[in-house]
Amino acid sequence: MKTTTNQKNYTGIVVILTLAINGLIALLFFMPKLDQFSHLDVTFLPLLNAVLNSFTFIFLLAALFMIKQRNITVHKRFVLAAFTTTFFFLLSYVTYHALAESTHFGADGLIMYGYYFILISHILLSIAIVPMALITLFRGLNRQDERHRKIARWTMPMWLYVSLTGVIVYLMISPYY
Numbered sequence: 001m002k003t004t005t006n007q008k009n010y011t012g013i014v015v016i017l018t019l020a021i022n023g024l025i026a027l028l029f030f031m032p033k034l035d036q037f038s039h040l041d042v043t044f045l046p047l048l049n050a051v052l053n054s055f056t057f058i059f060l061l062a063a064l065f066m067i068k069q070r071n072i073t074v075h076k077r078f079v080l081a082a083f084t085t086t087f088f089f090l091l092s093y094v095t096y097h098a099l100a101e102s103t104h105f106g107a108d109g110l111i112m113y114g115y116y117f118i119l120i121s122h123i124l125l126s127i128a129i130v131p132m133a134l135i136t137l138f139r140g141l142n143r144q145d146e147r148h149r150k151i152a153r154w155t156m157p158m159w160l161y162v163s164l165t166g167v168i169v170y171l172m173i174s175p176y177y
Contacts, residue, residue, distance in 0.1 A: 010138035018131040021090065028097040037099050045096035046103075046177060050170035052089035056082045057163040064156055076140065082159075083137065089166075106176040115172050122165040129155070129162050 063078035105115050136155040139148035 007142040007144070008138075010134070010142075014131055014134045014138065017134060021130050022127055024094060025097075028094065029102075031098075033101060034098050040099060042096050042099050043177065045092050045100075046170055046174065048092050049089055049096070050167045052085045052092065053163045053166035053170075055085040056089065057160060057167070059085060060156065060160050060163065079137065079140070083133070086133075086163075103173055103177050105173055111172075115169070118165050118172070119169050122162060122169055125158050126162045126166075129159050133159055 059078045059082035063075050063082060066072075066075035066078060105112060105119075107115070132151060132155045136148060136151045139151065
């Protein structure tokens, strides 16, 4: 579909944001911690991340419910709310991982395998959800309804999974902080 005068092409923004966000998060695991800020207490940030993920999950469920009711205006508001909580999650997540050492899961046995399955699937899908959520958002904002629906059928369940498993990962690792 060609873009008309009313529609903007957001491909460049999607590519830049995807590379920047996923690149920054990948970089966090290889760069040394910022010791000059070691006096800051960031121990509350993992809980904040879980709370923000919870709100994202709730906002996405509400957005899904609203679009099933054909209430596009409220659907859009809930999607924008989900993007807002995701943005604040990203800020908190980057801050924590720039300043704090990684926490290792301390259990073993079957629970360890469950934890790592959830964690790895969460990480892989969170990488994929960045461009998918942005494309879905911009197609919706451009009122490319059919194209928006086609990708939203994949984006919504994946984003719900990522936000929910973010909370589950926190709950499983929180005793080891």
